Amino acid sequence: MTKKIHKYSGKKLSRGEPPNFSGQHLMHNKKLLHEIINRANISKTDTVLELGAGKGALTTILNQKAGKVLAVEYDAKFIDILKQKTAQSSNTKIIHQDIMKLHLPNEKFVVVSNIPYAITTPIMRLLLDRPSSGFQRGIIVLEKGAAKRFTSGTIKNAYVLAWRMQFDINYVKEISRKNFSPPPKVDSAIISISRKTKPVIPNKHHTAFRGLAEFALREPKATIDTALRGIFTPPQIKHLKRNTKLKTDTLIASLTESQWGIVFETMMQHVPKPLWPRIRKKKPGRFR
Template identity: 70%
Template sequence: MNIHRKDQRKQSSRGEPPNFLGQHFIHNKKLLHEIVDRANVSITDTVLELGAGTGALTTVLNQRAGKVLAVEYDAKFVDILKRKTAQHPNTLIVHQDIMKIRLPKEKFLVVSNIPYAITTPIMKMLLNNPISGLQRGVIVMEKGAAKRFTSKFVKNSYVLAWRMWFDLRYVKEISRYHFSPPPRVDSAMIMISRKKEPVVPYKDHSAFLGLAQYALQEPYAPVEKALRGIFTAPQMKHLKRNLGMINETPIGSLTESQWGMVFKTMSQYVQRPLWPRAIKSRNPR
């Protein structure tokens, strides 16, 4: 799904939200089935679909899942969805702004072809809170975002925080020509799965985000420079020895386990009032 700027102006003038219309629907049936297969959807699963459109993916999901929560804002698509799923009592059509929904309280999967315009806000909604019910998922999104979320070199603090609790894997590129109408850029499929053992305890998610925000202000800065202000010189020496680092290692290249060690070292040796505090985003979009 995607949206062009001229569409945004038009839709805003009608009082409709700019990010949810002008969708690009997957028309390749083989691809739709592959998405559901990769998500390993079964009769015991509750599946959340964000931006259900006209139901191409919904009608594959509700053949396999125990419950499908299909979220769609556009009223004309909601009518189509309700007609298509009328014979499937396991499917609930949620007529709402994606960014205003409440995530299911029970354990759930997310399987979606999401709008390009709000890709990052949707991912934050799904992954920022590690104690949510999200277990795993398959999401089709704009290729550039998929690469950024799964890159070994991490530039964004929120992406780093997600990886303490979730594995994000780039699965494959998807040609724009599998969509109708074709978007301007190619898409990609990523898989999300909750780690069996979190790198950082769930209760420390806010404290870790504060560390990540502080450390990744300059992702290419050497580790020692990026963490200066948190650790004393002797603490830094101890940390670098444990990490097995060379002096010029960029902070953005640390592995998940190394980040776990940085946080553990901070927890053990740095007084709590000196920990960097997380700055909350004012605008969720």
């Protein structure tokens, strides 16, 4: 049986092994841990979801601030440690589960996590692909490269664009790999996420917008004329460029969130619904 080499740990992963078994780097800088909690602005009214709790470095600070803490951890050797550290904290629930099989809380919740590198994008998808969920805001530590990709002014991925129609995602600061044990091969970063007061695209149109985004961003380096051809007629594209104040040589990946809102609104008004692009089916087994 062929085994896949994990990107960060270098370990061989057997087929069927949960992808978040590896790639977890525990933070040991206490000053940084407190900074993360402070940035999250947690209060006793908050339910906090922590994904990849490890040995509880964040958990034991969170449960002093939050009304309820749901600490999710897959690694069995950390579960006993977590239970011991939180034994006197009635507001803390330890959940021994693969993160990717987790059902998100029904109530409104906040995420404060140092997430496993191995499943960075799947975790973000879990939180942001369904804007009707109770997720409100978060402070997340993740791989620096991913943090840059999720917050870049140039948006090359349709799913990232769809997230940013509903949520503000901001790059906060870089974190050196020296603050983790074992130290990863790359540096990390903190990002903040908050639900927009008024989403650019209403929740009910989320799926329709994803279809547009996937179609238009097939070639992120394409100009808007090329990227939108097949959805809009040449006169409609000309009208769009005028409304969005874009030049002919503007790359589709450089559009702002508000400009994408205009593109979507134009499609809804002037393109018959049967001609709207549809979301492509996901390929099985893809985690990143």
